[in-house]
Amino acid sequence: MPNTSTPPLSAQDALARLREGNQRFVLNVRSSENPLGRSARQALVAGQSPFAIILSCSDSRAPSEYIFDQGLGDLFVIRVAGNIVAPSLVGSVEFAAAEFGTRLAVVMGHSHCGAVQATLDYVRNGEGSPSDNIRDIVERCLEPVTTVVSAAGPGADREFLMKQAVRANVRNSCDHLRHGSRLLERLCKEEGMLIVGAEYSLETGAVDFFDGV
Numbered sequence: 328m329p330n331t332s333t334p335p336l337s338a339q340d341a342l343a344r345l346r347e348g349n350q351r352f353v354l355n356v357r358s359s360e361n362p363l364g365r366s367a368r369q370a371l372v373a374g375q376s377p378f379a380i381i382l383s384c385s386d387s388r389a390p391s392e393y394i395f396d397q398g399l400g401d402l403f404v405i406r407v408a409g410n411i412v413a414p415s416l417v418g419s420v421e422f423a424a425a426e427f428g429t430r431l432a433v434v435m436g437h438s439h440c441g442a443v444q445a446t447l448d449y450v451r452n453g454e455g456s457p458s459d460n461i462r463d464i465v466e467r468c469l470e471p472v473t474t475v476v477s478a479a480g481p482g483a484d485r486e487f488l489m490k491q492a493v494r495a496n497v498r499n500s501c502d503h504l505r506h507g508s509r510l511l512e513r514l515c516k517e518e519g520m521l522i523v524g525a526e527y528s529l530e531t532g533a534v535d536f537f538d539g540v
Contacts, residue, residue, distance in 0.1 A: 334428075335378065335429060335430060336378045336431075337430060338430040338431040338520060338521035339521070341379045341429075341430065342379075342431055342521065342523065345379055346536070348396035349394060349533065349534045352394055352395065352396050352532055353532045353533050356396075357396060358396050361397060367398060367399045367400070371399055375400045375403075375427065376400070376427050376428070376429075377400060377402050377403040377423060378401060378429065378431070379401075379429060379431045379432070379433060380402075380403045380404075380420055380423045380424065380429050380431065380432040380433065381395075381402050381403070381405065381432075381433050382405045382412070382416065382419075382433070382434045382435070382500065382504075383404065383433075383434075383435040383437075384407070384408060384409060384436060384437055384440055384442065385407055385408045386440065388437070389435070389437045389529070391404045391435065392404070394527055395534075403423040403427070403429060405419045405420065408441070408442045408464050409440065409443060409446075409464050409467065409468050410434055410435060410436050410496070410497065410500055411442070411468060412434075412467070412500045412507070413467065417503070417504060417507060417508050417511075420504060420508075421508055421510050421511060424510070425510065430514070430521065431521050431523070432504060432511075432520070432521070432522045433522075433523055433525050433536075434500045434501050434504065434522070434525070434538075435497070435524075435526070435527055435534065436493045436494070436496060436497040436526050437527040437528070437529060438490070438493065438526065438527070438528050438529045439489070439529055440489075440493050442468060443472065443489065443492050443493050443496055444489065445465055446472040446496075447472055447476070447488060447489065447492055449465055450469070450472055450473050450476050451476060468499075470499060471495035471496045471499040472492045472495065472496060475492045475495050476492075479491070493526060494524075494526060494537065494538075497524040497525070497526060497537075498538050500524070501524045505522050522539055523536055523539040524536070524537060525537065
């Protein structure tokens with residue numbers, strides 16, 4: 328159950344709030360209402376009620392709180408290279424949904440993703456990973472990226488492949504969350520939870536919600 332008496336935002340209202348925050352970020356305008364600083368930290372000691380869950384890449388250029396112009400306690404952020412889904416990451420999404428009543432989960436990839444590029448290099452050129460742990464990340468991106476490369480055929484443009492692979496990888500992670508967890512599947516069917524896919528553009532700062540909206 329949520330830790331506060333305030334009803335959690337609906338998935339659609341939460342999505343609208345993310346869109347509005349990202350628009351401010353793109354326009355280089357920061358909200359003066361975001362909870363930050365000492366008083367905000369103290370108010371959150373007793374509990375939290377994040378309105379959205381963000382599963383995003385660990386890339387230092389893509390911090391969710393900045394991208395969506397949100398403050399302390401607003402977002403439950405899970406960061407992992409390649410925004411992949413593994414059991415512990417599914418569990419993190421489940422925890423926020425069950426504990427805080429958060430009804431929107433966003434899988435957010437981004438342009439020029441290093442993990443996706445490493446997977447493309449492996450699929451196209453057989454380039455290996457420098458460690459077993461990095462190889463595990465590549466293997467979790469492998470199925471959607473391989474599908475993109477196969478569909479594009481030989482001689483496909485490198486930039487085109489990258490854009491398609493980033494989105495295919497996001498869709499794959501969304502599908503894992505929607506169908507790889509009985510809890511999340513039930514919340515989606517019975518309690519209005521949404522799991523949506525998005526891509527953040529490093530070039531423009533804009534987030535495009537393109538899957539499951």
